[in-house]
Amino acid sequence: MTAPDAPVIRVLLAEDQGMMRSALALLLGLEDDIEVVATVTRGDEVVPAALAARPDVALLDIEMPGSSGLDAAAELRDRLPGCRVLILTTFGRPGYLRRAMEAGAAGFLVKDGPVEELAAAIRRALAGEKVIDPALAAAALSAGASPLTDREREVLAAAVDGATISDISRRLHLSESTVRNYLSAAIGKTGTRNRIEAARAARHNGWL
Amino acid sequence: MTAPDAPVIRVLLAEDQGMMRSALALLLGLEDDIEVVATVTRGDEVVPAALAARPDVALLDIEMPGSSGLDAAAELRDRLPGCRVLILTTFGRPGYLRRAMEAGAAGFLVKDGPVEELAAAIRRALAGEKVIDPALAAAALSAGASPLTDREREVLAAAVDGATISDISRRLHLSESTVRNYLSAAIGKTGTRNRIEAARAARHNGWL
DNA sequence: GGGGTGGCAGGACATTTGTCACGGTTGGTT
DNA sequence: AACCAACCGTGACAAATGTCCTGCCACCCC
Numbered sequence: 386m387t388a389p390d391a392p393v394i395r396v397l398l399a400e401d402q403g404m405m406r407s408a409l410a411l412l413l414g415l416e417d418d419i420e421v422v423a424t425v426t427r428g429d430e431v432v433p434a435a436l437a438a439r440p441d442v443a444l445l446d447i448e449m450p451g452s453s454g455l456d457a458a459a460e461l462r463d464r465l466p467g468c469r470v471l472i473l474t475t476f477g478r479p480g481y482l483r484r485a486m487e488a489g490a491a492g493f494l495v496k497d498g499p500v501e502e503l504a505a506a507i508r509r510a511l512a513g514e515k516v517i518d519p520a521l522a523a524a525a526l527s528a529g530a531s532p533l534t535d536r537e538r539e540v541l542a543a544a545v546d547g548a549t550i551s552d553i554s555r556r557l558h559l560s561e562s563t564v565r566n567y568l569s570a571a572i573g574k575t576g577t578r579n580r581i582e583a584a585r586a587a588r589h590n591g592w593l
Numbered sequence: 594m595t596a597p598d599a600p601v602i603r604v605l606l607a608e609d610q611g612m613m614r615s616a617l618a619l620l621l622g623l624e625d626d627i628e629v630v631a632t633v634t635r636g637d638e639v640v641p642a643a644l645a646a647r648p649d650v651a652l653l654d655i656e657m658p659g660s661s662g663l664d665a666a667a668e669l670r671d672r673l674p675g676c677r678v679l680i681l682t683t684f685g686r687p688g689y690l691r692r693a694m695e696a697g698a699a700g701f702l703v704k705d706g707p708v709e710e711l712a713a714a715i716r717r718a719l720a721g722e723k724v725i726d727p728a729l730a731a732a733a734l735s736a737g738a739s740p741l742t743d744r745e746r747e748v749l750a751a752a753v754d755g756a757t758i759s760d761i762s763r764r765l766h767l768s769e770s771t772v773r774n775y776l777s778a779a780i781g782k783t784g785t786r787n788r789i790e791a792a793r794a795a796r797h798n799g800w801l
Numbered sequence: 802g803g804g805g806t807g808g809c810a811g812g813a814c815a816t817t818t819g820t821c822a823c824g825g826t827t828g829g830t831t
Numbered sequence: 832a833a834c835c836a837a838c839c840g841t842g843a844c845a846a847a848t849g850t851c852c853t854g855c856c857a858c859c860c861c
Binding site: 402404405407408409411412457475496497498499500501503545546547549554577578579582583584585 | 610611612613615616620622637669683704705706707708709711753754755757786787789791792793
Binding site: 745757758759773774776777779780786787 | 819
């Protein structure tokens with residue numbers, strides 16, 4: 386597969402869930418052409434750690450404290466262009482895949498299917514291939530881009546945890562009327578009946 | 594640690610997320626006193642698989658399709674009393690721990706902390722010990738039992754995905770007024786301001 | 802210049818939601 | 832028997848929510 390004395394692939398691993406993180410690090414370490422040179426648990430630790438460890442491939446979870454793996458991917462592209470980025474996530478949301486590609490990711494894996502896929506994906510990413518689940522790619526194309534404007538997305542995101550109109554208006558420095566209008570627009574565009582359904586729909590599509 | 598020719602510990606693994614499942618199976622298989630004799634991906638496959646494979650320890654995720662790992666644990670206690678149950682979950686919700694104990698579980702692990710804990714927990718469970726994170730135990734005690742009645746919980750659960758009062762009343766065959774009253778009671782008991790916050794609070798405590 | 806889109810806000814209105822007070826039934830305790 | 836808790840329902844009311852309309856400004860594109 387690889388030449389016996391090929392240089393090892395240096396991997397950065399970003400994953401907040403402890404058991405998953407250490408399991409992946411252990412398993413990847415078993416591959417003799419892969420070395421995990423850094424592991425981080427927060428999104429905002431990705432770039433500093435990458436600048437220090439100079440990995441060939443960064444394996445990033447999306448949902449992490451600090452900042453999203455998607456944001457980290459975009460920043461990595463600018464700060465460490467030679468590093469390939471693989472997104473590894475629980476949820477195969479169409480919008481996530483879209484954003485991952487826009488952030489310059491080399492691949493998009495869901496935390497399903499066997500671990501063997503992982504090492505294979507890392508090698509393929511380093512070879513310059515794009516690694517994407519075909520079914521997911523189809524879903525992302527059919528779902529289309531987010532219909533929400535930035536403000537609508539912001540307001541909807543602020544509403545998910547049960548905040549009232551006046552809470553949101555204070556948090557975003559908008560008038561209550563404006564918040565109403567944005568929420569109404571988001572409800573209309575998502576084809577739902579209230580903010581809760583709208584937020585669920587947006588989240589399901591990765592628009593949030 | 595164990596006698597060289599001690600019988601291996603037979604483990605059943607129930608976990609729906611593919612990568613986590615295969616990673617855990619692989620890592621546990623590396624321990625020479627542990628053998629993974631069955632893996633399932635759904636809650637309702639736990640008992641049949643256990644009856645066929647006769648494991649010494651069952652390692653159960655909570656959030657699974659089919660049925661909850663907590664329900665599976667309760668059923669296992671009746672159908673295969675010799676089998677120790679370890680609950681392994683993402684969320685250290687106080688109510689989950691409480692319910693796990695009531696279902697006769699031998700231990701409760703969160704998917705944080707290193708994988709090494711796992712093998713140790715399995716050995717300790719088999720030795721008859723209870724394996725519980727002390728911090729979590731304290732939280733479970735201080736949080737107290739759920740203040741919600743069965744109906745309040747049902748109505749709240751039916752409301753989380755954006756259903757309206759009339760949706761819920763149809764689904765549960767109740768009058769709209771009754772649904773209102775239960776929701777209001779749940780909001781009051783959780784000390785929140787609306788159904789969304791109430792549902793979040795209940796979910797956070799594992800009351801849902 | 803004109804046209805389109807997005808951000809922002811206000812007003813008016815119907816609907817939904819949350820609260821409260823009340824009455825009734827059932828089942829279990831003391 | 833008296834009591835309590837949970838269950839189920841009604842009616843009335845205030846507050847929050849969602850919709851629609853209007854208007855203004857800035858920006859970009861043709």
